[in-house]
Amino acid sequence: MKKYSKYKPSGVEWIGDIPEHWELSRLKNFIEKEINGVWGEEAKGDDNDKICIRVADFDREFNNLIKSNNTISNICQNSFPIYL
Secondary structure, three states: OOOOOOEEEOOOOOOOEEEOOOOOOOHHHHOOOOOOOOOOEEOOOOOOEEEEOOHHHEEOOOOEEOOOOOEEEEOOHHHOOOOO
């Protein structure tokens, strides 16, 4: 793994030090929309493929999102509720 020249404390004990130029942010700051109940179809490799974050994708012991083996579903825009 590449080493960076300078590190700083993350402010989160279990994360430890992070590269000096990184910023620590909450996951919710990067989520554009939260939609429950829409699962879609198998991924097709087109623009309708979306990453689906499931409850099973959270590591509750370390308060962390598991970033490997993401579930990707094909969800057409007309599958979303009308209020979006």
